[in-house]
Structures are given as structure tokens and as C-alpha cells.
Amino acid sequence: MKKLLLGALIGTALTTTVEAKPLVAYFTLTGNTENAAKIVAEETGADLYKIELVTPYPAEYKEQTELAKKELAEGTLPPIKPWPENIGEYDVVFVGSPVWWGTMSTPVRTFLASGVLKGKKVIPFVTHGGGGADNSFSDTAQCGYGRLERI
């Protein structure tokens, strides 16, 4: 009986001291954010989840920029495919996005605005083409979050 109790206590101590794995959720069109996401996952031991659009973005850069501009101006949240069923198990979620027109890309906005990360620690990161993160982090407030700190 004593052994059983001890085993249970050690088990509890282990599960409370060992931190749960984080998740790295990211969207990418050309692979840059995916590369960054893989580095974050390697460094933190996190699982990876690629955010995918129900209707893929056009292949041409000009069309991509025009569609993104329209979506951002109109506040359109393009539908994304379902996220992992076990997402509730993650306490910490890194969220990666390309910078689009100086802000967070619309597929990542869909993910954030869904509310599925409410109550979790959300750590955003972005890749960009030289213009900097710009309003990407402060604009997370538009997705139901406060200004999120960059890493």
C-alpha cells in the first residue's frame, strides 16, 4: 500500500515538473516561415502544425499581394483546414506568420480569431521581406489578443 502511494506521488511530481510540449503553428506561402518554424520546433522540442487554407492562395506574387490587400482591407478571414484535434493539450503555442502588407497574414488571423488559443501562452514570430515586423504584433489585438510580445 505504501509502495503504491509512493509510486503515485512520484508520478504526480513527474507530471507536474515536466513541462508539456509546446506547439508551433505556422502559415507559409514560400517556405520562409516554415523554415523558421522548424528552427523554433527544434530548439524547443515542439510539435509542428502547418496552417492550411481551404482554398489555396494564387501562385503568382502579384495576385497574392492583391488578394491579401483586399482581405486585409475588408477584414476577411479566409477559412482554414481543421487544426489538430489534440490542440487543447498544448499550453504554449508559437504562432508563425509571413508579414503581409505590414501586418499578420490573413490565414494566421483566422487561426488566432477562432479563439482556439484562448487561455494559452501565445508567442508570435514573423518572417518578412525586409520591411520588418511592422504592425504584426500590435495587430494581434484585432484577432482578440492584446499586443503580443515578439521573441
Ligand SMILES: Cc1cc2nc3c(=O)[nH]c(=O)nc-3n(C[C@H](O)[C@H](O)[C@H](O)COP(=O)(O)O)c2cc1C
Ligand atoms: C501578400 C504579401 C505581402 C507581403 N508584404 C510584405 C510587407 O509588407 N513587408 C515585408 O517586409 N515583406 C512582405 N512580403 C514578403 C514576405 O513577408 C516574406 O517573403 C516572407 O518571408 C514570406 O514568408 P513565407 O515564405 O513563409 O510565405 C509580402 C509577401 C506577400 C506574399
